Amino acid sequence: MSITIIEAVLIGLWTGICWSGMLLGTYTFRSLVLATGVGVILGDIPTGLTIGAIAELAFMGFGVGAGGTVPPSPLGPGIVGALMAIRGGIAPETAFTLSIPFAIAFQFIQTALYVIMSGNHEAAKRAIKAGSFGKFRLIANSTLILFIVFGFILGFTSAISSDVISGFANKLPKEILSSLQLAGKMLPAIGFATILSVMSKKELIPFMLIGYVASAYMKLPVMAIALIGTACAFFIFNQKEETKVESEVFEDGI
Amino acid sequence: MASNILTKKDFFNTTLRAFFLQNGFNYSNYQGTGYANVIYPALKKIYKDNPEKLKEVLLDNVEMYNTNPHFVPFVTNIQLVMLENDVATEDVRNMKMALMGPLAGIGDSLSQFLLAPLFSTICATLAMNGQISGPVLFLLGLNGILLTIKILTGMYGHKLGTSIIEKLSAQMSKLTNAASIVGVMVISGLVTNHVKIGVPFKYVQKIGDKEQVVQLQKMIDGIAPALLPVLYTGLMYYLLKKKKWNTYQLVILTIVIAFITFNLKIFA
Known part of the structure; x- marks a missing residue:
């Protein structure tokens, strides 16, 4: 099924709105949110949720970066990947791996936009000196406006050309598609490893083991593991405070 | 004031x-x-x-x-x-x-x-x-x-x-x-749950009339469930933290490993 103009316009609008969240700090610009929206627009929420979740977990590592750096864009899997999976009939894992080049291309576009907007520093100064505060406020929102416009263009173009992209992907030999699917199943390991490398300390190894046992052996759902974790955290901190108080009393004794 | x-x-x-x-x-x-x-x-x-x-x-x-x-x-x-x-x-x-x-x-x-x-x-x-x-x-x-x-x-x-x-x-x-x-x-x-690496290797043994299928995956699961995903995540962790690899290098490595192992029928 190909995409109608109305669907393409809606996807364009959705992309623009979500991309603005990158600046507003509202986290709408994540694969999970983007792909779910595409699923809602195209009437296939389950597939949207699946590819969104796969990409969200795999891209988690990319979210961890120093301030101001641009990670690969979630627009890749969140929009292009979702389109391939929903209308192109490509397996979600395969669609995710195939969308990575798009994520990197969109990342370059975003960096380019920031570079282009560098002029707004001088423009803002000139507007203030001239006393035109209305113009200053417009300049202060210029990157946001640009993101919404470019987001619309990127989303709309991706939707319109998704037949071509999916058609090309479907012509790939079966071995390549299956290998890409395996890659899609392995890639979340990078996201998990990145987050663990930021959080982990030697003292946390017991909790990693509990998490593993709870999931692999006991098959507990993730919410249950999160609750066990919260219980452990409470327990540890209550104990720490008690020992602190005791040692303070002891010091007073000396 | x-x-x-x-x-x-x-x-x-x-x-x-x-x-x-x-x-x-x-x-x-x-x-x-x-x-x-x-x-x-x-x-x-x-x-x-x-x-x-x-x-x-x-x-x-x-x-x-x-x-x-x-x-x-x-x-x-x-x-x-x-x-x-x-x-x-x-x-x-x-x-x-x-x-x-x-x-x-x-x-x-x-x-x-x-x-x-x-x-x-x-x-x-x-x-x-x-x-x-x-x-x-x-x-x-x-x-x-x-x-x-x-x-x-x-x-x-x-x-x-x-x-x-x-x-x-x-x-x-x-x-x-x-x-x-x-x-x-x-x-x-x-x-x-979310890193999925399986081993498709099967060994079929005939004892008399009976066929006995030995699945390597089942043996691995017997040692520890989800062992391969854990080890692979461990490898990623090691490369990130100790070898200072960046995420792009890891993505490329993963895709290359997926291609090789899938086509040699090691992983599926």
Whole structure:
């Protein structure tokens, strides 16, 4: 099924709105949110949720970066990947791996936009000196406006050309598609490893083991593991405070 | 005597305007243009009889700035208190620049490294099971917490001044530790569900008339379930932390390994 103009316009609008969240700090610009929206627009929420979740977990590592750096864009899997999976009939894992080049291309576009907007520093100064505060406020929102416009263009173009992209992907030999699917199943390991490398300390190894046992052996759902974790955290901190108080009393004794 | 040109409402509005901090983001002054815009309405009120001073202060504030958007109300509100009390420009600037780094550090580690990954993993798992509540909870939960942080830091900034930053980092380290415990536990669990590596190798043995199929995967599961996903994540962790690989190199490595092992029928 190909995409109608109305669907393409809606996807364009959705992309623009979500991309603005990158600046507003509202986290709408994540694969999970983007792909779910595409699923809602195209009437296939389950597939949207699946590819969104796969990409969200795999891209988690990319979210961890120093301030101001641009990670690969979630627009890749969140929009292009979702389109391939929903209308192109490509397996979600395969669609995710195939969308990575798009994520990197969109990342370059975003960096380019920031570079282009560098002029707004001088423009803002000139507007203030001239006393035109209305113009200053417009300049202060210029990157946001640009993101919404470019987001619309990127989303709309991706939707319109998704037949071509999916058609090309479907012509790939079966071995390549299956290998890409395996890659899609392995890639979340990078996201998990990145987050663990930021959080982990030697003292946390017991909790990693509990998490593993709870999931692999006991098959507990993730919410249950999160609750066990919260219980452990409470327990540890209550104990720490008690020992602190005791040692303070002891010091007073000396 | 503290002067009170600005009301509580003005400070609250400035706090909410923190959402606009990055609307003029660029690679020249980063959040600078947006920062000036965030405090603009409050400045207009402070300098309503002195348009030249308003221009001067705004120009001072379009200079380069880059911090965490959820903690910025702390800076803006301290700055506004200082400005309405005519504190020397240089002192105000020093305070603003001194807070930039620490707040970026505290804020980024809390929002990007802890809250976002935590919500992301839990909500993606809900979504994987076909529940639309996943993305909804992700947006509502995360933004609820981040808005609360904005309002609290804004109130602190207004009321207490710079000494609070030390208190804040002490409490933050506690919160960070607690969140780390939950985080590593959840993520260790998720590795076993969401990284999928299987071994297709089968060995068929004929004993008399009976055929006995030995599946390598079942033997591995007998040793430890999800052993390969755990080991592969461990390898990624090792390359990241000890060998300082970046994420792109890991993505390429993973795709290459997937191609080779799939076609040699080692992994599936």
